[in-house]
Amino acid sequence: MSTSKDFASVLMLDGLALDGARPMIPATWPALMRGEGIFEAFLVTNSDLPPMLEDHDARLCLSAELAGFAVRSGQLRSKLSKFLPLIGQGQWRVRCSVLRGENKQQHWLFSAGPEQPAPESAVLMVSDFRLDPLDPMAGAKTISRAALQRAREQATAAGAFEALLLTIDGDVAEGTSTNIFVYVDGKLKTPALSRGILGGVTRLNILRSCKEYGIACEESSLELDDLATAEEVYISNAVIGLIPVTKILKIREDYPGVKGSKLIEIRNAYRRFLESTLT
CATH class of the missing domain: 3.30.470.10 (Aminotransferase class 4, branched-chain amino acid transferase, N-terminal domain)
Known part of the structure; x- marks a missing residue:
């Protein structure tokens, strides 16, 4: 198989x-x-x-x-x-x-x-591949994925689960098949759609759930310094849900992962929000 x-x-x-x-x-x-x-x-x-x-x-x-x-x-x-x-x-x-x-x-x-169970946590690697926020196709989920696949292969070869892409301006964009969140300065932050990222469905509903249950969050420019100083880092998509990051190679290697205090709160808010949509 x-x-x-x-x-x-x-x-x-x-x-x-x-x-x-x-x-x-x-x-x-x-x-x-x-x-x-x-x-x-x-x-x-x-x-x-x-x-x-x-x-x-x-x-x-x-x-x-x-x-x-x-x-x-x-x-x-x-x-x-x-x-x-x-x-x-x-x-x-x-x-x-x-x-x-x-x-x-x-x-x-x-x-x-x-589908196999999602990993408990993830290691990321910053890729050399870049995204252009002004690309008119940036919001489309297309089958033209050669660059993303290559970035993921390089990350896997380095021992990471996912490659993290920056924009051509140097700010943090997204993974090859995931969105990224950081908890820093008392709020959950994720790159804005204007930074050329794909609008993930799980990303959207995590933001909705945080707003519904009083967890401070914002969509804004996310810098490499935010990754270095973040209390917790997570990645998300519609298959793995929300999983914590333990390391970003060459950035930082001591994130709390599954022991993060905010992880449970955010996951619980997300679960409650999803359940509310089914009733």
């Missing part, structure tokens, strides 16, 4: 279940030739719709607008509902990709594979 986090054992293309061992996508599709595609990824438990699906839907629509695709609000829910019966009990990493085919046709590819 593949050890890739993108391993998929269940596939559906344009509503038809597929055998992953057989060819399914023509090599001439612009999705393969030029990386023209957008996607969403999230955790599915026991074939239930994920709790923040509407936020994933909104981001997919934004990615479509920025990348020149035509995706309507509600399409993700409709198509995902047809895919979920194909997967079983347990936790699954599900990815929905909208791919450019021939003659500008769009194709919906769903894939899912069993």
